[in-house]
Amino acid sequence: MTDNTISNAVAVRDNGPGAMIEAYRADLATVMPSHVKPDTFVRLAVGVLRRDPKLTEAARNNPAALMGALMDAAQLGLTPGTEQFYLVPRKTKGRLEVQGIRGYQGEIELIYRAGAVSSVIVEVVRQADRFRYAPGRDERPDHEIDWDASDRGPLRLVYAYAVMKDGATSKVVVLNRAQVMQAKAMSQGSDTPYSPWQKHEEAMWMKTAAHRLTKWVPTSAEYMREQLRAHAEVAAEVRPAPAVLAPQPGGLTVTNDEDEGPIDAEFVDDVPSAGWPAAAQPGSGARA
Structure with a gap:
């Protein structure tokens, strides 16, 4: 166990999970996109724990699960x-632990951030709504809502599509109740009272459709990889030619350490954080 891990474990015991989040501020900052402010992120994370006693209990039970979820976010x-990103308590082997779940606003944010779309539409259809869409005939769904109705009825369908920057319409995703319930059944802990499926059912229907849409439109991760490749290609094109060295007296040869040839590299999606406990590595807290 490293000194960093020990100090943060002590922080959890003595001052609570909020102190540990503060202690890991620098580690979280190393993996954040440039538009995210570490101070704001940490303040919001600490605030949500303080407002929810069950979430605080879950964080105390397994600090690594908490930090894994925050690292994913x-x-x-x-x-x-x-x-955008729910933090919820979930029972694991009889005790509460923190689980991170991407929300529908998070799915939409990742689509917008790629810069390829001008708008994203995600809507639920209730029993009293009028809805028509024929793939191959209709470019976009025709959805009419009676906004004066006191009760539009139970959830029936959910759909999502994006309007691209050039005005084209992406693939339209339409899911019925059975398809949404199948996705719910595959989500760990969806039947527990703490799950957003229980507290925010409409939002989770929308999240399911938005998540399916990400298969058909660019997301921020894809966009960032393409930008990295483009920068690498440009750098390779403008790399200066190695200098020609004049013969040295006495038969000595001068070597240039920078001219040892190209170094192979690969692009990776996950960025490990320095000094991070193995149990809290990225990917340990979030579920789709």
Whole structure:
């Protein structure tokens, strides 16, 4: 166990999970996109824990699960404790632990951040609504809502599509109740009272459709990889030619350490954080 891990474990015991989040501020900042402010991120994360005693209990039970969820949110550049990225307590082996769940606003944010779309539409259809869409015939769904109705009825469908910057319409995703319930059944802890499926059902229907839409439109992760490749290609094109060295007296040869040839590299999606406990590595807290 490293000194950093020990000090943060002591912080959890003595001052609570909020102190540990503060202690890991620098680690979280190293993986955040440039538009995210570490101070704001940490303040919001600490605030959501303080407002929810069950979440605080879950964080105390397994600090690594908490930090894994926060690391996932930080890497995605999403706000924890909101409909971008839920933090919820979940029972694991009889005790509460923190689980991170990407919300529908988070899915939409990642689509917008790629810069390829001008708008994203995600809507639920209730029993009293009028809805028509024929793939191959209709470019976009025709959805009419009676806004004066006191009760539009139960959830029936959900749909999502994006309007691209050039005005084209992306693939339209339409899911019925059975398809949404299938997605819910695959989500860990969806039947627990703490799950957003229980507290925010409409939002989770929208999240399911928005998540399916990400298969058909660029997301921020894809966009960032393309930008990295483009920068690498430009750098390779403008790399200066190695200098020609004049013969040295006495038969000595001068070597240039910078001219040892190209170094192979690969692009990776996950950025490890320095000094991070193995149990709290990215990917340990979030569920789709």
